[in-house]
Amino acid sequence: MFEFQWDQVGDRELEESWTDAAEHFSELQDLVDSGVCSFDAPIRADIVARDLAGLVEVTGRVSTSVVMGCSRCLEDYRLEIDVPFRLTFSRGLDQVTDVADMAEEEDEGVELDAEALGLVAVSGDVVALRGLIAEQVVLELPARSLCSESCKGLCPHCGRNMNHEACECSEPVFDTRFAELAKLKIDDKSGE
Ligand SMILES: [Zn+2]
Numbered sequence: 303m304f305e306f307q308w309d310q311v312g313d314r315e316l317e318e319s320w321t322d323a324a325e326h327f328s329e330l331q332d333l334v335d336s337g338v339c340s341f342d343a344p345i346r347a348d349i350v351a352r353d354l355a356g357l358v359e360v361t362g363r364v365s366t367s368v369v370m371g372c373s374r375c376l377e378d379y380r381l382e383i384d385v386p387f388r389l390t391f392s393r394g395l396d397q398v399t400d401v402a403d404m405a406e407e408e409d410e411g412v413e414l415d416a417e418a419l420g421l422v423a424v425s426g427d428v429v430a431l432r433g434l435i436a437e438q439v440v441l442e443l444p445a446r447s448l449c450s451e452s453c454k455g456l457c458p459h460c461g462r463n464m465n466h467e468a469c470e471c472s473e474p475v476f477d478t479r480f481a482e483l484a485k486l487k488i489d490d491k492s493g494e
């Protein structure tokens with residue numbers, strides 16, 4: 303699963319669909335272990351691999367369902383992931399000489415290798431996608447985790463989740479301060 307033999311891609315396109323539990327992807331299990339998120343659906347990938355002038359191009363989609371904690375209200379929310387991706391594999395540098403030559407004509411004097419061309423180098427006969435698929439999922443996780451952009455968060459005074467019920471203490475606290483000020487002024491006057 304999540305891999306195929308280089309030779310399976312020839313004149314015909316190779317279509318595959320794989321599904322596996324998130325815990326079988328070490329990068330994703332690391333996220334679960336460190337409390338970043340959990341997965342409530344398996345990782346699914348649908349791919350088409352085709353020959354591209356000696357390279358192998360893989361296009362497809364990755365989908366899963368992630369449960370994350372909101373950094374503002376601390377409640378869990380679900381994030382549906384369904385992202386397209388495209389990866390191009392090269393089997394050693396010999397195969398990309400033509401592409402590198404083409405690129406070098408445009409930008410002379412620059413040494414290009416597979417990675418610089420955005421290619422994923424493959425050594426041996428197997429095109430392994432497991433780690434790359436996990437990477438697509440990781441890239442979709444937000445740097446700042448919010449249940450929604452308009453999340454109101456927790457009340458700093460009573461800790462209530464203000465998304466669920468209007469909080470009554472923030473306004474009165476503000477008003478009370480004015481009341482105290484007003485009282486001081488009155489006291490000042492009364493002292494005259
Ligand atoms: Zn929230």
Ligand SMILES: [Zn+2]
Pocket residue numbers: 457458459460461462469470471472
């Ligand atoms: Zn409150």
